[in-house]
Amino acid sequence: MLFxxxxxxxxxxIVFVLYWFxxxxxxxxxxxxxxxxSYVFYGWWDWRFLALILxxxxxxYGIGVSLGKEHNLNRRKILLWISILVNxxxxxxxxxxxxxxDNFKSAFTFFGSAINANSLNIILPVGISxxxxxxxxxxIDVYKKRLEPTKDFISFAAFVSFFxxxxxxxxxxxxxxxxxxxxxxxFEYNDAVDGLRQILWGLFKKIxxxxxxxxxxxxxxxxxxxxxxxxxxxxAVFFTFxxxxxxxxxSDIAIGTSRLFGFKLMxxxxxxxxxxxxxxxxxxxxxxxxxxxxDYLYIPLGGSRGGTWMKVRNTxxxxxxxxxxxxxxxxxxxxxxLNAIYFLPLLLTKRNRQNMEVVxxxxxxxxxxxxxxxxxxxxxxxxAWIFFRADNIEHALNYLREIFSSSLFSIPLYQGVxxxxxxxxxxxxxxxxxxxxxxxxxxxEKVKIKFRPFRYLFYYSLLILIYWFAxxxxxxxxxxxQF
Amino acid sequence: MVLFIKRLFVFMVLPIIMVIMxxxxxxxxxxxxxxxxxxxxxxxxxxxxxxxxNSHANFGVDPNAFDKYAYNLANVNQSIYFDxxxxxxxxxxxxxxxxxxxxxxxHSLYFSSQGIRDVxxxxxxxxxxxxxxxxxxDFSHTLFGYTPKIILSLFKTEIIYQLSTSNIVVDxxxxxxxxxxxxxxxxxIGFEGKDVDAFNENKFQRSAKKFNRxxxxxxxxxxxxxxxxxxxxxxxxxxxxxxxFTTPTFVEYNKYxxxxxxxxNKSDFDRISxxxxxxxxxxxNSDLIKAEDFYDEDHLNKKGAFKFGKMLNDxxxxxx
Numbered sequence: 001m002l003f004x005x006x007x008x009x010x011x012x013x014i015v016f017v018l019y020w021f022x023x024x025x026x027x028x029x030x031x032x033x034x035x036x037x038s039y040v041f042y043g044w045w046d047w048r049f050l051a052l053i054l055x056x057x058x059x060x061y062g063i064g065v066s067l068g069k070e071h072n073l074n075r076r077k078i079l080l081w082i083s084i085l086v087n088x089x090x091x092x093x094x095x096x097x098x099x100x101x102d103n104f105k106s107a108f109t110f111f112g113s114a115i116n117a118n119s120l121n122i123i124l125p126v127g128i129s130x131x132x133x134x135x136x137x138x139x140i141d142v143y144k145k146r147l148e149p150t151k152d153f154i155s156f157a158a159f160v161s162f163f164x165x166x167x168x169x170x171x172x173x174x175x176x177x178x179x180x181x182x183x184x185x186x187f188e189y190n191d192a193v194d195g196l197r198q199i200l201w202g203l204f205k206k207i208x209x210x211x212x213x214x215x216x217x218x219x220x221x222x223x224x225x226x227x228x229x230x231x232x233x234x235x236a237v238f239f240t241f242x243x244x245x246x247x248x249x250x251s252d253i254a255i256g257t258s259r260l261f262g263f264k265l266m267x268x269x270x271x272x273x274x275x276x277x278x279x280x281x282x283x284x285x286x287x288x289x290x291x292x293x294x295d296y297l298y299i300p301l302g303g304s305r306g307g308t309w310m311k312v313r314n315t316x317x318x319x320x321x322x323x324x325x326x327x328x329x330x331x332x333x334x335x336x337x338l339n340a341i342y343f344l345p346l347l348l349t350k351r352n353r354q355n356m357e358v359v360x361x362x363x364x365x366x367x368x369x370x371x372x373x374x375x376x377x378x379x380x381x382x383x384a385w386i387f388f389r390a391d392n393i394e395h396a397l398n399y400l401r402e403i404f405s406s407s408l409f410s411i412p413l414y415q416g417v418x419x420x421x422x423x424x425x426x427x428x429x430x431x432x433x434x435x436x437x438x439x440x441x442x443x444x445e446k447v448k449i450k451f452r453p454f455r456y457l458f459y460y461s462l463l464i465l466i467y468w469f470a471x472x473x474x475x476x477x478x479x480x481x482q483f
Numbered sequence: 484m485v486l487f488i489k490r491l492f493v494f495m496v497l498p499i500i501m502v503i504m505x506x507x508x509x510x511x512x513x514x515x516x517x518x519x520x521x522x523x524x525x526x527x528x529x530x531x532x533x534x535x536x537n538s539h540a541n542f543g544v545d546p547n548a549f550d551k552y553a554y555n556l557a558n559v560n561q562s563i564y565f566d567x568x569x570x571x572x573x574x575x576x577x578x579x580x581x582x583x584x585x586x587x588x589x590h591s592l593y594f595s596s597q598g599i600r601d602v603x604x605x606x607x608x609x610x611x612x613x614x615x616x617x618x619x620x621d622f623s624h625t626l627f628g629y630t631p632k633i634i635l636s637l638f639k640t641e642i643i644y645q646l647s648t649s650n651i652v653v654d655x656x657x658x659x660x661x662x663x664x665x666x667x668x669x670x671x672i673g674f675e676g677k678d679v680d681a682f683n684e685n686k687f688q689r690s691a692k693k694f695n696r697x698x699x700x701x702x703x704x705x706x707x708x709x710x711x712x713x714x715x716x717x718x719x720x721x722x723x724x725x726x727x728f729t730t731p732t733f734v735e736y737n738k739y740x741x742x743x744x745x746x747x748n749k750s751d752f753d754r755i756s757x758x759x760x761x762x763x764x765x766x767x768n769s770d771l772i773k774a775e776d777f778y779d780e781d782h783l784n785k786k787g788a789f790k791f792g793k794m795l796n797d798x799x800x801x802x803x
Contacts, residue, residue, distance in 0.1 A: 006619055006627070020484060187484050196491075456494060463498065471599075471630040 001044040003253045004207055004470065011041065012257065019261055020187055027184050031158045034181075034261070038161035042126075045167075049125040052090060057160045059086050060135040064149035064156070067142045076143060083139035087132045094128055099328030127167030129325055133292055135160055138174035140296055147175050155181040164257035168250045170268040170288035177263070185262030194445060195259030200462055201444045202252030208465045209430050210245030212423055213238040221389055224399050229408035232399055236382045239389045241427060244273060247286070252442055271438045273381070274359050276373035278342040279352035281381060289325070293318050304347060311347055316340045326388070331396060335387040342380050358439050426465075502625050505634060509624040512637050515558060516607035519670045520569065523554055526669070527576040530554045532799070534670075535566035536586020538658075539730040543783040544584070546669040548792025550800065552579075555670035557586060559658065561604075563707055564595040567714040568610040580723050582799060585714070587727040587752045587763065589740060590694050592708055593701035602628045660778055673785035674778035681779030682733075690780055691739030698744045708755065715759045726799075727752050727763040731772040731791060736780035764798055766791070 001007050015037045023029035043050050063083045070076050138159075141147040150156050159178045165171075220227055220235025227235070248269035255265045272284035282290050294303075298318045304311050316337065323336020346352040359374065360366040366374065383400070390396035437443030449455040523530065532553035534544045537560055546553030556569060566585065574580075597604065601612040602620050606628065611617055619627040625634065643663065660674040680686070718725040729752070737745070749765060756763035766772070771794060776787025783791055 187487075189484075189487050192487050193490075456497075459494070460498070467626075468631045472632070 001041050003250065003257075004203060007044060011037075012260075016260055024187075027182075028154060030185070031152075031154045031181060034158040034163070035154060035161060038158065038163035038166055041163035042161065042166060045126050052125055052128070053131060053161055054157075056087060056090065056131065056135055057157050059083065060139050060160070061150075061153055061156045063139050064142045065151060067139070068149035068151075080139060080143040084136065087136050091128055091132045094125055096328045130169050130171055131160060131166060133171045133289075134174070137171070137292065137296065138178070141174050147178070150178060150182065152182060162258075162263075164254040164261075164263075165265060168247070168254070169286075170251055170254065170266050171292055172265060172288065173292075176266060180263050187262065191259045191262065191264075195256040197444055197447075197459075198252045198256030198259065198442050200256075200459060200466075201442055202249040202254075202256060203466050204462050205245040205249030205252065205430075207249075208245075208426060208469050210242045210249060211469060212426060213242035213245065216423060217242050217389070221399075224395070224402070227402070228410045228413055229403045229405050230410050231412040232403050233382075233408065234412050236386050236389075236399075236403075238423070240273075240378075240382050240385050241430075243385065243388070244269070245430075255442075267441050270441075271358075271434055271443075273378055274374055274435065274438055275377050276355040276359060276370060277346055277351070277377055278339065278380060279346045280355040281377055282339070282343065283356075289322065293322055297321060308348065312344060315344055315347060319343065330393055331387045331390050334393060334396070335384050338384045338387060342384070361439065502623060505625040506623055508641070509629060509634065509637065512641070514603060514607050515667075515672075516604055518667050519556055519558065520573075520608050522667065522670055523556060524573060524576065526552070526554060527573065528578055530577050531579050532582045532584065533570060533577070533580060534584045534586070535561075535570060536584075536730070537561050537588065537591070539588055539732075539781060540584075540586035541671075542658075542674050542778065543730045543788050543791055544795065545671050545673065545785070545788040545792040547671065548789045549796040551581070551796075553669060553792075557670075558604075560597040560600050562595045562597055563591055563711050563714070564612070565597060565601075565604055565608075565610055567710060569604070569608050570714070571717070572609060574717075574721070582724045582726060583718055584726050584728055584795060585711070587729050587748075589729075589732075589745060589748055589767075590697045592704050592711075592748070592751060593698050595703050595707055595710075599630060599633075603633075671788070673788045674782060676784055677775070677777065678779045687733075687736040687739045687780050691736065691741075695741045695744060698741065698748075708751070711755065712759065715755075715761060719759070719761075724802075725759075725761050727756055727761065728795065729763075729765045729767045730781075731766045731769045731776075731783065731787075732781040733774070733777050733779075734768060737768060762798075762802070764795070766794065769794070 001011060015033070019030060019033055023033050039050055039053075042053065060083055063079050066079050067076055070079065138147070138156075142149045155178070159172075159174065159181045162172070162177065162181075217235055217239040220231060221239065224232060224235070251268035255268070258265045266288055268286060268288050270284040270287065272281050275281035275284055298314055301314045301317060302310050303314060319336040319340035320333055321336070323332040323334070323339075326332045326335075343352070355373075359370055386399050387393070387396045390399060434443045437445065440446060447455055447458060449458060523533075529552045531551040532546065532549055534540055534546060534553065534555045534557055536544075536557040538557075540557035541555065541559055541561070544555055544557070546555045557566075561569075563585070570583065596612060601615070602617070605611050605617055605620065606624065629637070658674070660676075660678055661672055662675045665672055665675075715725045729749075732740075745767070752763045752765070772783070772787060772791060776783055776790055778784040778787070
């Protein structure tokens with residue numbers, strides 16, 4: 001079920017009413033409802049893959065219980081490895097099997113021998129990368145004794161499948177979400193209103209910004225050979241906003257929906273395009289994944305401790321794995337490696353933590369230096385996104401080659417797309433609102449319009465834009481569903 | 484919770500009222516589909532020739548040029564799927580029907596859905612696309628039927644119609660290029676003059692690319708051909724003569740259409756007509772149609788439509 005669908009618009013109020021008016025007296029019943037609703041939500045897409053989530057839930061629940069009883073270190077390690085192998089095994093099979101087979105075949109052919117292995121017609125279960133990492137965090141935390149294993153299967157099942165963030169995050173830690181599942185939730189007016197506001201903003205980002213950018217970005221990327229360097233730059237910028245609007249919009253809707261049910265999920269995006277360097281960007285982009293890799297991969301590898309070689313190695317590992325997590329394509333690997341290259345100079349010169357506060361925290365406008373820093377970071381990010389969006393490395397290289405040719409200085413040429421009239425004003429409004437709200441969790445968390453009719457007018461304007469563009473751009477899926 | 488629900492209700496009252504009012508307006512609004520089908524039902528006893536097809540036929544064949552009583556049931560973007568069902572929905576009532584001209588264009592065998600227009604066709608002709616469930620679309624025309632752009636254009640047409648003191652006749656939305664003071668006659672309303680912006684290489688290239696892509700990516704050909712054969716058979720069984728025809732398109736523009744696809748299309752319609760033993764007339768590159776007869780690269784203007792209507796009429800008269 002998609003957040004921007006009629007199905008979800010019907011599903012959400014039904015679950016909300018049942019949750020707060022029918023089963024509100026009993027925590028267990030509320031959790032049963034969450035689990036059932038989540039299975040319906042997921043099964044709406046393809047019910048066959050419910051078995052996969054259920055199996056993963058059963059395995060990690062069982063391993064968690066066993067880890068709670070087991071004190072022998074070797075046996076605990078075995079249990080942990082079973083969980084890791086089962087979860088990553090599923091992920092590896094569904095997501096990476098064909099990639100490895102194809103690459104092995106190419107490699108063997110290159111060296112003059114052929115292997116007889118066939119790729120399979122595998123459907124990638126939606127959200128597998130997200131819920132796999134969420135359940136893994138549970139078993140690792142229980143193994144490390146950072147978390148008591150739960151014996152409440154229903155709550156655990158609700159934690160694994162929690163529908164607002166099941167298919168595209170934020171990837172919640174068991175230490176944050178599971179205790180909330182196990183304790184009584186109270187309806188809080190302010191949380192619910194904030195939740196609705198965040199849903200509204202998420203829908204705006206997705207439908208108005210991302211989907212509109214997608215129209216132009218797709219046109220330009222799909223026909224990149226026909227366009228000049230200047231047009232390709234715009235295509236890459238449009239994709240940069242598309243992916244941000246798409247993914248952070250999804251996160252906003254997920255977090256807002258959770259708030260309606262009394263849950264507090266972690267912030268997943270903190271205005272990343274206002275970052276002054278790449279290190280800050282990565283503290284603000286897809287926070288739930290970056291911190292997951294930091295805590296469960298980077299730190300266990302030694303983090304930034306040790307010598308220069310260790311730092312370089314660990315940085316490359318975490319960025320490349322992060323890239324590969326997005327998909328079985330070399331373009332994602334290059335995207336990750338490129339970000340590692342951007343990040344390393346900051347790490348090695350110990351300047352990776354110099355921009356920890358919100359940009360221009362005390363003023364409305366950034367300084368000239370901050371504008372320069374933000375522009376440079378944004379430009380580097382745009383270049384990296386070209387690899388992320390391209391069909392393959394050759395496509396990305398050709399795209400970049402054209403950008404860095406003399407045609408960069410030509411007037412951008414569009415064929416039948418009236419981007420100046422629609423997209424530019426929309427982007428301008430979007431960037432302004434995001435800038436004004438950059439100190440908050442999401443841009444319109446606090447709307448400083450005291451007079452209620454005027455405040456409503458602002459919300460109505462957003463609703464009208466959402467309604468307008470929802471029917472114009474009907475075919476745009478959430479990008480991160482494919483991961 | 485009570486406060487939350489109360490405030491939510493207050494917030495939603497205005498949008499709900501707006502949607503209800505707009506729905507009331509839309510349900511009573513006229514459209515080209517409605518105009519055409521109602522006109523056809525009104526003239527059902529007289530009609531001898533029906534013209535089917537997409538915008539090429541809608542704007543390109545003036546039924547008033549025929550000696551026999553002809554009626555244009557084509558519409559913008561109308562696929563063979565809808566041609567067939569719109570015709571069959573009242574076929575029993577066209578007692579005098581002798582010929583059905585079916586537009587067989589470059590892309591006709593490659594698309595069955597009209598996109599968003601499927602819903603509008605459903606509202607006004609009752610044809611539902613491949614048994615789709617239109618529950619939501621029936622529930623609210625505003626939210627699930629028409630796009631906001633179209634709703635605005637419908638409002639605009641209505642306002643112009645209501646405020647006008649002159650003789651505006653068209654009370655339904657039409658394409659740019661159609662004169663609002665014009666009258667729909669025998670299902671036909673045409674383009675005036677020429678769209679000067681359309682006659683340049685860029686536009687030709689863009690438009691051709693779009694159609695080339697439709698042909699290239701479509702997987703519907705077999706199904707549509709079967710549907711078309713079914714329609715032809717039904718007509719033959721009722722002693723009605725089906726005729727396939729390809730409308731003229733501007734010669735300079737044709738150069739940008741994929742030549743392989745054009746040839747394949749011609750041979751496909753030759754094959755279908757040969758198998759069914761019916762006529763297929765290909766006017767795509769007709770030199771009788773001149774540059775001044777075109778409104779844009781692939782649509783005739785009123786003058787061109789009358790001329791082309793005459794050509795079709797002559798061809799019918801020469802049949803026997």
